[in-house]
Amino acid sequence: MSTELNELQQKTQRDYRSNSLFWVTLRSIVRQRSAIIGGSILIFLVLVAIFAPVIAPYDPEEVLIGKEDIRKRESPCIHLLGCPEDQPQHILGVDGNVRDVFSRVIFGTRVSLFIGFSTVGFAIIVGTLLGAIGGYVGGWVDNLIMRVMDVLLAFPSLLLAIAIVTVLGRGLQNALLAIAIVSIPRYARVIRGSVLSIKEQEFVSASRALGGGNLHILFRRILPNAIPPLIVQGTLGIGAAILEAAALSFLGLGAQPPTPEWGTMLGSERNQVFTAPHLVFYPGLAIMITVLAFNLLGDGLRDAIDPRLKE
Amino acid sequence: MTQYTIRRILYSIPVLIGILIVTFVIARSIPGDPCKAMLGEKATAEVCARFNKEQGLDKPIPVQFWIYMKDIARGDFGESIRYSRPVTIILIERLPTTIELGLIALILAVLIGIPLGVVSAVRRNSIIDVITMLIANVGVSMPVYWLGLMLSYVFALVFLDTPLWLPPSGRLTAGIIPTPFYEQFGWQAVEGTFRYHFLEFFSNMYILNSLLTREWDVLRDTARHLILPSLALSTIPLSIIARMTRSSMLEVLRQDYIRTARAKGLREWLVILKHAFRNALLPITTIIGLQLGRLFAGAVLTESIFGLAGVGRMLFEAITARDFPIVQAFTVVIAVGYVAANLLVDLSYAFIDPRIKLD
Numbered sequence: 001m002s003t004e005l006n007e008l009q010q011k012t013q014r015d016y017r018s019n020s021l022f023w024v025t026l027r028s029i030v031r032q033r034s035a036i037i038g039g040s041i042l043i044f045l046v047l048v049a050i051f052a053p054v055i056a057p058y059d060p061e062e063v064l065i066g067k068e069d070i071r072k073r074e075s076p077c078i079h080l081l082g083c084p085e086d087q088p089q090h091i092l093g094v095d096g097n098v099r100d101v102f103s104r105v106i107f108g109t110r111v112s113l114f115i116g117f118s119t120v121g122f123a124i125i126v127g128t129l130l131g132a133i134g135g136y137v138g139g140w141v142d143n144l145i146m147r148v149m150d151v152l153l154a155f156p157s158l159l160l161a162i163a164i165v166t167v168l169g170r171g172l173q174n175a176l177l178a179i180a181i182v183s184i185p186r187y188a189r190v191i192r193g194s195v196l197s198i199k200e201q202e203f204v205s206a207s208r209a210l211g212g213g214n215l216h217i218l219f220r221r222i223l224p225n226a227i228p229p230l231i232v233q234g235t236l237g238i239g240a241a242i243l244e245a246a247a248l249s250f251l252g253l254g255a256q257p258p259t260p261e262w263g264t265m266l267g268s269e270r271n272q273v274f275t276a277p278h279l280v281f282y283p284g285l286a287i288m289i290t291v292l293a294f295n296l297l298g299d300g301l302r303d304a305i306d307p308r309l310k311e
Numbered sequence: 312m313t314q315y316t317i318r319r320i321l322y323s324i325p326v327l328i329g330i331l332i333v334t335f336v337i338a339r340s341i342p343g344d345p346c347k348a349m350l351g352e353k354a355t356a357e358v359c360a361r362f363n364k365e366q367g368l369d370k371p372i373p374v375q376f377w378i379y380m381k382d383i384a385r386g387d388f389g390e391s392i393r394y395s396r397p398v399t400i401i402l403i404e405r406l407p408t409t410i411e412l413g414l415i416a417l418i419l420a421v422l423i424g425i426p427l428g429v430v431s432a433v434r435r436n437s438i439i440d441v442i443t444m445l446i447a448n449v450g451v452s453m454p455v456y457w458l459g460l461m462l463s464y465v466f467a468l469v470f471l472d473t474p475l476w477l478p479p480s481g482r483l484t485a486g487i488i489p490t491p492f493y494e495q496f497g498w499q500a501v502e503g504t505f506r507y508h509f510l511e512f513f514s515n516m517y518i519l520n521s522l523l524t525r526e527w528d529v530l531r532d533t534a535r536h537l538i539l540p541s542l543a544l545s546t547i548p549l550s551i552i553a554r555m556t557r558s559s560m561l562e563v564l565r566q567d568y569i570r571t572a573r574a575k576g577l578r579e580w581l582v583i584l585k586h587a588f589r590n591a592l593l594p595i596t597t598i599i600g601l602q603l604g605r606l607f608a609g610a611v612l613t614e615s616i617f618g619l620a621g622v623g624r625m626l627f628e629a630i631t632a633r634d635f636p637i638v639q640a641f642t643v644v645i646a647v648g649y650v651a652a653n654l655l656v657d658l659s660y661a662f663i664d665p666r667i668k669l670d
Contacts, residue, residue: 034448147325147326147329148329150326150329151326151329151330151332151333152333154326154329154330154646154649154650155330155333155604155642155645155646155649156604156605156607156608156645156649157604157608158608158609158611158612159607159608159611159626159642159645162611162627162630163337163630163638163642164337166341166630166631166633167337167340167341167342169342239452243452243454246454247454247455247456247612250454250456250612251611251612251615251627253631263454266454266456266457266460270456270460270616273460273461273463273464274464274467274468277461277464280457280460280461280464281461283457284453284454284457284458284460284461287454287457288449288452288453288454288457289452291451291452291453292448292449292452295448295451295452296448299448
């Protein structure tokens with residue numbers, strides 16, 4: 001009798017644990033096809049970024065003139081596909097400065113992932129602070145913050161980023177800052193909306209009745225509950241940030257050569273598209289796959305976290 | 312309705328002032344002395360002082376801002392530093408190309424995106440749905456300039472000497488000169504007058520102009536030049552519109568009144584178009600309005616890839632060349648256009664959904 005009771009107790013506990021919010025969410029994320037595909041691509045990209053020195057056959061900035069018998073902008077040479085064995089193998093060809101494109105694309109993964117995570121991280125922190133303060137305090141503070149955000153949103157983001165980079169000066173760091181600034185309003189709005197609705201709920205009043213201060217209520221009670229929509233926005237935002245950073249670099253305002261950044265690689269060889277299309281094709285493909293991974297993951301997360309939006 | 316419209320317009324005034332302030336601040340914080348930029352590095356302090364006095368740069372910043380606002384209100388954007396020509400004239404030359412490009416891209420996005428979204432919602436999980444969503448997901452992830460370069464590679468090089476060949480750059484083939492419609496109509500316009508610039512603005516929209524003058528070879532030529540850029544520019548909006556249409560339609564198709572409509576024996580296409588689509592239109596309209604900013608940003612990249620003399624490319628060149636008056640004017644025009652478009656979208660809600668009371 002007592003063992004039966006014990007078993008039942010254990011089972012209840014197991015059920016309780018496996019039905020906690022964390023596991024339910026994780027299970028519904030796993031059930032989303034797009035989240036799985038996006039997540040898998042992302043894990044692959046992270047691995048590529050970590051093991052870039054092992055995967056890449058050459059140093060991404062190494063100029064091969066004099067070291068190998070090749071001309072600049074040589075087409076891909078793959079031994080398995082019938083390229084003569086006596087020629088050095090360059091899977092994606094060689095660029096205008098006689099550097100191995102494959103190695104550059106591989107190392108570009110590091111740059112792009114860094115761009116995505118750092119800009120969105122910065123934008124989320126600042127945006128969360130602004131949005132949370134606006135939503136919680138309300139009144140003229142809220143009005144002021146949101147009108148400033150409206151003004152920032154009134155400019156097409158790439159144009160504003162171009163202008164900011166021009167003021168700060170070219171370079172990857174300034175491009176990152178510009179993209180982060182431009183994407184702040186998105187997060188501020190999301191957080192403000194969540195804070196506005198959460199602050200009216202009972203547990204907030206309860207916390208206040210128990211003597212919780214404003215900072216305590218905002219940061220320990222409200223914000224943790226406002227995070228889910230932010231995760232979705234953030235994941236989608238990383239894709240957008242990578243696209244925008246690549247665009248700035250393409251225009252010559254972001255990462256400067258010889259940094260192996262995909263946008264820079266595309267931009268410096270754009271006039272060669274008719275003679276050496278492989279130099280334009282592969283970096284662009286890499287950008288697309290990376291952005292696609294974040295978009296798929298973001299879509300999947302949204303559907304998993306917010307069942308109302310499920311398609 | 313009128314009251315709401317007026318209030319909504321009043322609400323956008325602070326945003327517009329904010330835009331002017333931001334533009335003013337950005338233009339003044341671009342590193343480099345405007346005097347040296349305009350007159351060259353060798354300009355003496357004396358010459359610079361005179362230049363600053365002439366340009367009003369010696370006045371306190373708030374006064375400069377006031378003058379700047381007054382000038383903009385009169386439509387006077389000053390003179391370009393690089394071209395020594397009135398910015399308004401440059402705007403009149405450049406804006407029509409961007410407007411035509413953006414409009415065609417938007418029309419493409421709407422005409423293709425909405426039907427694709429509707430079909431994939433109705434035939435959910437079918438092969439059409441899967442393919443559409445695949446295209447839409449890839450479409451939003453693609454760099455516009457990359458797609459542009461690839462399109463021009465395929466259509467200008469791979470299809471060379473075939474009927475599918477399309478020109479990779481420019482607005483017209485060399486040698487083809489369109490007649491301005493107002494000349495053909497025999498309308499008199501004296502160069503330099505407002506009337507002249509007004510007519511010139513519309514005649515610079517080559518597609519509109521050639522439709523008016525019935526110069527079919529010009530129309531064909533200019534349309535062929537615009538196909539690739541507008542295709543490239545439309546992919547992202549198209550994908551976003553298709554996705555939004557699909558999810559909005561799915562939401563509506565679940566509703567009880569759709570079941571009722573089917574139960575009372577309405578034909579399926581009537582149910583979908585009249586009952587479902589009309590109700591799904593609201594979020595779609597919102598998202599279409601939001602695409603305008605994207606189109607302008609995309610225009611910077613598309614225009615420079617396809618060698619089109621539009622506003623986007625000009626603005627980029629002006630920023631990098633520190634041509635402040637052009638930067639100020641073009642940014643203001645783009646931002647104001649964006650605000651106006653969103654205003655229109657807001658106002659259109661009442662027409663799309665009569666249940667929405669705008670007051």
